[in-house]
Amino acid sequence: MAYEALDFYDIDSLLTDEERMVRDMVRDWVDEKILPNIEKACRDGVFPDEWRVDLGEMGILGAPLKGYGCPGLSYIAYGLICQELERGDSGVRSFASVQGSLAMYPIWDFGSEEQKNHYLPKMTTGEWIGCFGLTEPDYGSNPGDMITRAEDKGDHYLLNGAKMWITNGTIADLAVVWAKLDGVIRGFIVEKNDPGFTAPEMTGKHSLKASVTSELVFQDCKIPKDRMLPHVKGLKGPFSCLNNARFGISWGAVGAAQSCFNSAREYALSRIQFDHPIASFQLVQNKLAWMLREITKAQLLAYHLGKKKDEGTWIPEHISLAKMNNVDIALEIARMARDIHGANGILDEYPVMRHMANLESVKTYEGTHDIHNLILGRHITGIQAFTRES
Amino acid sequence: MGIAVLLKQVPDTTAKISVSGGRVDESAVSKWSMSPYDEYALESALQLKESGGGDLVAITCGPARAVKMLTDAAAVGADSLIHILVEDLSALDSTQVQAILAAAVAHSGSDIVFCGKQAADTNAGSTGPGVAHLMDASCVTMVSEVTPDGGSLMAMRASPNGNERVSVSAPCVFAFDKGIIELRRPNVRGIMMAKKKVAETLGPADLGVDISTSSVSIVGHTPPPQKPPGQKFEGADSVAAVVSKLRDEANVI
Numbered sequence: 135m136a137y138e139a140l141d142f143y144d145i146d147s148l149l150t151d152e153e154r155m156v157r158d159m160v161r162d163w164v165d166e167k168i169l170p171n172i173e174k175a176c177r178d179g180v181f182p183d184e185w186r187v188d189l190g191e192m193g194i195l196g197a198p199l200k201g202y203g204c205p206g207l208s209y210i211a212y213g214l215i216c217q218e219l220e221r222g223d224s225g226v227r228s229f230a231s232v233q234g235s236l237a238m239y240p241i242w243d244f245g246s247e248e249q250k251n252h253y254l255p256k257m258t259t260g261e262w263i264g265c266f267g268l269t270e271p272d273y274g275s276n277p278g279d280m281i282t283r284a285e286d287k288g289d290h291y292l293l294n295g296a297k298m299w300i301t302n303g304t305i306a307d308l309a310v311v312w313a314k315l316d317g318v319i320r321g322f323i324v325e326k327n328d329p330g331f332t333a334p335e336m337t338g339k340h341s342l343k344a345s346v347t348s349e350l351v352f353q354d355c356k357i358p359k360d361r362m363l364p365h366v367k368g369l370k371g372p373f374s375c376l377n378n379a380r381f382g383i384s385w386g387a388v389g390a391a392q393s394c395f396n397s398a399r400e401y402a403l404s405r406i407q408f409d410h411p412i413a414s415f416q417l418v419q420n421k422l423a424w425m426l427r428e429i430t431k432a433q434l435l436a437y438h439l440g441k442k443k444d445e446g447t448w449i450p451e452h453i454s455l456a457k458m459n460n461v462d463i464a465l466e467i468a469r470m471a472r473d474i475h476g477a478n479g480i481l482d483e484y485p486v487m488r489h490m491a492n493l494e495s496v497k498t499y500e501g502t503h504d505i506h507n508l509i510l511g512r513h514i515t516g517i518q519a520f521t522r523e524s
Numbered sequence: 525m526g527i528a529v530l531l532k533q534v535p536d537t538t539a540k541i542s543v544s545g546g547r548v549d550e551s552a553v554s555k556w557s558m559s560p561y562d563e564y565a566l567e568s569a570l571q572l573k574e575s576g577g578g579d580l581v582a583i584t585c586g587p588a589r590a591v592k593m594l595t596d597a598a599a600v601g602a603d604s605l606i607h608i609l610v611e612d613l614s615a616l617d618s619t620q621v622q623a624i625l626a627a628a629v630a631h632s633g634s635d636i637v638f639c640g641k642q643a644a645d646t647n648a649g650s651t652g653p654g655v656a657h658l659m660d661a662s663c664v665t666m667v668s669e670v671t672p673d674g675g676s677l678m679a680m681r682a683s684p685n686g687n688e689r690v691s692v693s694a695p696c697v698f699a700f701d702k703g704i705i706e707l708r709r710p711n712v713r714g715i716m717m718a719k720k721k722v723a724e725t726l727g728p729a730d731l732g733v734d735i736s737t738s739s740v741s742i743v744g745h746t747p748p749p750q751k752p753p754g755q756k757f758e759g760a761d762s763v764a765a766v767v768s769k770l771r772d773e774a775n776v777i
């Protein structure tokens with residue numbers, strides 16, 4: 135059966151032809167390449183290299199960036215790409231988010247002309263994979279206190295420290311690493327063969343199993359002087375990247391929720407208990423109606439935020455609200471869909487348990503759910519509540 | 525030389541078809557797609573164009589929604605697009621559609637034509653040979669691949685004795701079967717280029733084709749009869765029953 139995306143308020147009619155064509159291209163690719171293979175990739179714990187090649191060939195990596203061979207699409211188109219990829223699997227969307235928003239974007243916005251010309255054309259085609267090293271074992275929600283340090287050694291920088299939970303780390307050709315130089319956070323480009331740099335893979339995940347997650351270890355890691363991003367200092371650097379990735383997640387979560395809704399609806403219509411399809415029982419209909427309502431609200435949030443991104447009238451708090459809300463409802467929808475599927479809901483024959491487990495990571499990364507509440511709380515009251523000192 | 529590919533937009537092969545009031549309810553079709561055989565024709569035409577053939581024009585005859593399919597063809601590399609706007613294609617008979625398409629091919633100045641061996645909705649299979657007849661062109665059917673062959677073209681086609689290679693020269697029409705060639709996917713660059721390729725929209729009258737009298741009138745559509753439900757057998761005890769059903773009822777062993 136052809137995939138029919140839930141679009142109760144006809145968001146489709148608000149899109150440009152170009153946005154629709156990009157969406158359909160990714161949608162078809164997900165049907166053809168991701169859905170038939172995702173369970174095996176999860177079981178094997180790999181991100182198949184073929185997917186990297188295809189994403190590059192479709193030309194969607196770094197979607198909203200302009201110049202240097204990058205696609206130059208609208209933010210709405212970028213959102214739609216994330217939505218379709220995450221309808222397949224959050225791990226696939228994570229790959230694209232990290233590559234585009236977390237690795238290409240800082241080079242594009244804060245890099246030197248030479249860095250942009252050197253890295254971006256090969257990253258948008260997927261030839262080079264990037265990763266983003268901010269989180270450390272002891273500093274997650276408060277990256278400002280990070281330990282990783284860079285020292286100026288005259289003709290090179292020396293990096294020491296460790297990053298953890300880094301998506302794409304082990305398969306990356308380059309890492310954008312945030313480290314303190316004389317107490318100030320700066321961005322550095324570390325290449326995979328730089329001496330003193332290793333990226334061992336983390337294992338044992340119950341979530342995002344088709345996405346590679348790694349540690350980045352720097353032991354007297356020597357990098358040339360021209361690898362520091364010249365145009366940004368402080369937390370603004372990593373936070374600008376996160377704004378873009380979080381924007382993509384607010385759309386991606388809609389895709390995961392649409393997938394769970396469709397599966398639940400179909401299952402409820404075909405599953406007979408007490409002589410009737412379970413879809414005919416009011417309690418089940420209530421669940422489906424709730425899903426439809428929350429997905430529709432999430433779509434409108436994502437669409438309007440996309441418009442604001444394209445117009446340049448957004449503030450980071452707008453993104454916090456959409457990321458937090460949309461992941462929250464997607465996770466709740468995944469759990470509800472699992473419930474509607476009964477025992478079958480735990481099987482890999484249906485996508486719901488996989489989405490549910492994935493969304494637990496999505497709820498935590500890119501600013502945990504509650505960190506976004508705190509960002510909004512500060513916006514509302516003018517009082518920061520992240521820490522006791524002010 | 526110019527290359528034309530004739531494309532038809534049909535209900536996606538995975539879309540549910542419902543009949544209401546004795547007619548297929550087109551408004552209930554969730555997804556319209558390029559007819560699958562046409563996709564192979566388009567891919568092969570693109571390959572011929574890339575190996576030095578001339579410009580590729582994509583032509584469709586159909587309602588307003590069909591222009592989306594032309595833009596899809598532009599996104600993978602068609603150079604120009606012609607849309608002959610006919611709101612109700614099912615009111616035309618095959619010879620009228622052939623006349624329209626042959627006139628559009630002439631209008632485009634093409635002398636090599638690619639199309640599907642049949643459309644996935646009507647499955648009539650008459651378009652390729654019909655257009656060839658009107659163009660006074662050679663026609664090769666059931667084609668799986670076309671390659672340049674000196675000044676002519678070599679077509680691979682299925683025959684009872686295995687694959688057959690046929691050499692023809694323009695003007696010619698190739699009606700495609702699903703082949704061995706791999707279909708290309710669009711990419712963002714192509715999609716952005718497609719934005720600039722605006723379809724030339726014409727009516728049958730602009731091409732001098734009269735569609736006032738059709739030799740066909742459709743009495744009604746009916747859905748295919750529902751398949752009887754399958755039968756389920758469980759446990760080793762049922763083996764004998766299954767074997768006898770397979771032998772006596774299904775006649776497969």
Ligand SMILES: Cc1cc2nc3c(=O)[nH]c(=O)nc-3n(C[C@H](O)[C@H](O)[C@H](O)COP(=O)(O)OP(=O)(O)OC[C@H]3O[C@@H](n4cnc5c(N)ncnc54)[C@H](O)[C@@H]3O)c2cc1C
Nearest residue numbers: 266267268269274275299300301495499500502504505520
């Ligand atoms: C699969 C996966 C991939 C990831 N990929 C990357 C990557 O590519 N790059 C990267 O840099 N990082 C990555 N991360 C790390 C992610 O960004 C962090 O996990 C996240 O920032 C949270 O940090 P933490 O896990 O240390 O949790 P903590 O910060 O320890 O938080 C634990 C809990 O405490 C709560 N909490 C913390 N502070 C407060 C407070 N002030 N008030 C109230 N509650 C609070 C949190 O909301 C949370 O519920 C990834 C994580 C996962 C799971």
